[in-house]
Amino acid sequence: VEVAPTExxxxxxxxxxxxxxxxGVWYPRAFWPSFTWPALVWITIFFVFPFYxxxxxxxxxxxxxxxxxxxxxxxxxxxxxxxxxLGRICCGADAFYTxxxxxxxxxxxxxxxxxxxxxxxxxxFVARYGGRRRVLLLILLVMPFWISYLMRMYxxxxxxxxxxxxxxxxxxxxxxNTPINWVGGKPITVxxxxxxxxxxxxILPLYGALDRINQSLLEAGRDLGASPARTFFRVTxxxxxxxxxxxxxxxxxxxxxxxxxxxxxxxxPVTNMIGNLVDVAKSQRRGDAKAASVVxxxxxxxxxxxxxxxxxTRKATEHA
Amino acid sequence: xxxxxxxxSRFPVVGWWRDPWRKPRILEGITWxxxxxxxVPVVIAILFSFNxxxxxxxxxxxxxQWWVPPNPGDSEALLSRPDLxxxxxxxxxxxxxxxxxxxxxxxxxxxxIDRWRGRGSGTANFAMLFSFVIPELxxxxxxxxxxxxxxxxxxSLGSGAQLIGLITFQISYPVIIVRARLLSIGKEYEEAAxxxxxxxxxxxxxxxxxxxxxAIFASFAxxxxxxxxxxxxxxxxxxxxxTTTLSMAIYNLSRASPTPAVNAAATVQLVGTLVIVAIGLLxxxxxxRGQSGGDVGSFAQL
Numbered sequence: 333v334e335v336a337p338t339e340x341x342x343x344x345x346x347x348x349x350x351x352x353x354x355x356g357v358w359y360p361r362a363f364w365p366s367f368t369w370p371a372l373v374w375i376t377i378f379f380v381f382p383f384y385x386x387x388x389x390x391x392x393x394x395x396x397x398x399x400x401x402x403x404x405x406x407x408x409x410x411x412x413x414x415x416x417x418l419g420r421i422c423c424g425a426d427a428f429y430t431x432x433x434x435x436x437x438x439x440x441x442x443x444x445x446x447x448x449x450x451x452x453x454x455x456x457f458v459a460r461y462g463g464r465r466r467v468l469l470l471i472l473l474v475m476p477f478w479i480s481y482l483m484r485m486y487x488x489x490x491x492x493x494x495x496x497x498x499x500x501x502x503x504x505x506x507x508x509n510t511p512i513n514w515v516g517g518k519p520i521t522v523x524x525x526x527x528x529x530x531x532x533x534x535i536l537p538l539y540g541a542l543d544r545i546n547q548s549l550l551e552a553g554r555d556l557g558a559s560p561a562r563t564f565f566r567v568t569x570x571x572x573x574x575x576x577x578x579x580x581x582x583x584x585x586x587x588x589x590x591x592x593x594x595x596x597x598x599x600x601p602v603t604n605m606i607g608n609l610v611d612v613a614k615s616q617r618r619g620d621a622k623a624a625s626v627v628x629x630x631x632x633x634x635x636x637x638x639x640x641x642x643x644x645t646r647k648a649t650e651h652a
Numbered sequence: 653x654x655x656x657x658x659x660x661s662r663f664p665v666v667g668w669w670r671d672p673w674r675k676p677r678i679l680e681g682i683t684w685x686x687x688x689x690x691x692v693p694v695v696i697a698i699l700f701s702f703n704x705x706x707x708x709x710x711x712x713x714x715x716x717q718w719w720v721p722p723n724p725g726d727s728e729a730l731l732s733r734p735d736l737x738x739x740x741x742x743x744x745x746x747x748x749x750x751x752x753x754x755x756x757x758x759x760x761x762x763x764x765i766d767r768w769r770g771r772g773s774g775t776a777n778f779a780m781l782f783s784f785v786i787p788e789l790x791x792x793x794x795x796x797x798x799x800x801x802x803x804x805x806x807x808s809l810g811s812g813a814q815l816i817g818l819i820t821f822q823i824s825y826p827v828i829i830v831r832a833r834l835l836s837i838g839k840e841y842e843e844a845a846x847x848x849x850x851x852x853x854x855x856x857x858x859x860x861x862x863x864x865x866x867a868i869f870a871s872f873a874x875x876x877x878x879x880x881x882x883x884x885x886x887x888x889x890x891x892x893x894x895t896t897t898l899s900m901a902i903y904n905l906s907r908a909s910p911t912p913a914v915n916a917a918a919t920v921q922l923v924g925t926l927v928i929v930a931i932g933l934l935x936x937x938x939x940x941r942g943q944s945g946g947d948v949g950s951f952a953q954l
Contacts, residue, residue: 367764457679480881482899487697493709589787623661
C-alpha cells in the first residue's frame, strides 16, 4: 500500500491496527513490551543503578571509619577525590598516573594494530581460499573462545619461563645463549599477550564481512586490468571498512579494562595499565572512591568507541 | 597493472611473485602459523599436566602423579587438592545457574524488543547493548560497589553476588543471538498461526519458540562456556576462599609456584567446556534441520 509521507505517526499506527485486527493478527498493546520487562527490571537494578553508583561513590563522602557514603543527588556531589585523581593523571607535581595512561594507550594501539594486520590476513585467506577446509579452519579460529582466557595466559606464562619452551627453541637455533626472562616486566611480552588474547574477536567480524563480498566484484576488477594489489586496495579494503572499524572497537574496549594479562605475563609495575589502578585502589584506604574515579576516566576513554559501535550496529539492524 | 603473464626473469622466485594467478601460499602460511600459534601453547599446557617433575615449564618425563595421588596421603595431585577441585565445581555451578537464568531473560527480551515498536523500546534496546559493549571491569567494579556498600545486608560479596554479576554481564548474548535468528525468521509464521485462530500467546509458544530452539541451545552453550571461563566479574565479586573459581585460582597460583596440578585442573575445565559446546552445536544442528543457516559455519559466527 502506498502511504503518503505526510501521514502522521499516530494515524499510520491506527490504520495498521485496523488492518491487523481485520486479518486476525492483533496483539494487545502491552503484549510485546511485557516480554522485555523481566530483563529490564534486572538490567535496571543490576546494571543501570550500579552504573550510577560509580558516580555516587566517586563524588560521595566518607564516614568516620573512612567508609564511603554514596551521594545520589548531583547537587551535593563532592569533587575533591575526583580532582585528586585528575591531578595524578595530568599536569602536576604528583602526576604519577601519567605513565600508566600513556602506557595503556600505547599498548592498546600497538596490540590492536597487530591484531588488525594479522587478523585481516587470516580472515582474508579463510574467506576467499578456505575451500573445502573452511569448516575446519573456522572451528580452529573460534577454538580460543572456548578456552579460558586465564588458561591461555597461563600457557604462555609457562612457555616463557626461563627454562620454558620459548627459550628452549631460541637456544636450540642459537639465537640466544643465555635464557631471557620474558615474564619479568617486558612490554613486548604484554603487547603480544594482548594480541594473543583478543585477536579472535578481531578475526570473526572481518571474516564475516570478507565472506559477504561478492567474488564477481573482484573478478571484474581483475578483468578491467587492475593488479591484485590494486584490486585489494580499491575494492576489497573499502568494502570491509565497516568490519575493520567494528573489529578495532571490539578488541580495544576489553583491552582498556584489562589488568590480568599484564599481571600474568609480567607482574611488574613497569607494565601496569589503567585496569591495575582500579584493581589495586580497591584495597587502599578510601580506595572505593579512588577506584570509582579511575573507572570514570576509563569510561570517558571508551565512550567514543562504544557509541560508534552502538550506532553502527543499530544501522546494520535497520538495513537488514 | 596488466593481466598478461609476468615477464620472464632469471630468478624463478621473481616470476612466481609477479604471477597474478599464483596460489596464495604466503597467506596460507600465515593462517596456519597463526592457528599453530593460538593452539599449541594450550596443547603444551595440557601435556605438562603429565609431567613427572614439579615444573610446569621443563619436561621431565611422563607421569600421572599430578592427576591421581601416587600414594595415599600425598596431597599434591589434582584429586587431593580440594582448593582446585572446589574451584572447578564452584565455577561450573555458577555457569550452569547463569545460563539457566540469563538465557530465558534474554530470549524473552529479544522477542519483545524485536516486535515492540513503541515509546521506550529504543531506550531499552540501548541499555541492553550498552551492557554488551562496556568493558567488563566497569560492570565488575560497579557491582562490587553495589554489593559491598549498598546491598551489603541483603546480598554480600560471594556466590550470590558472583551469580548476579555473571547474569548481568551475560544477558546480552542470548539477546543478540536470538535477534539475529528472528531477523531471518520473519513474522509470517506467527501471523499465519493467528490467522488460523491462535491467540497471540499461543502463536509465540507453539510457533515462534520452536523456531528459536537452535538459537536458544546455542545461547545456553555460549553463556555456559563464557561464564565458566569468566575472570573479571567473579574475581571482583568474590567473597572468601570458598568462592574461588578456576580462573581465579590460576591467577592467584600462577604468581606463586604452580605445579602441574594446575594444568590438570585447567585441562578438566577445557574438556568440560568443549563437551558442552559440542552438545550445543549438535542440538543447534538437530533443531535447525530444514531451516537456513544450520551448519557449523553459522554456529561459529554466533
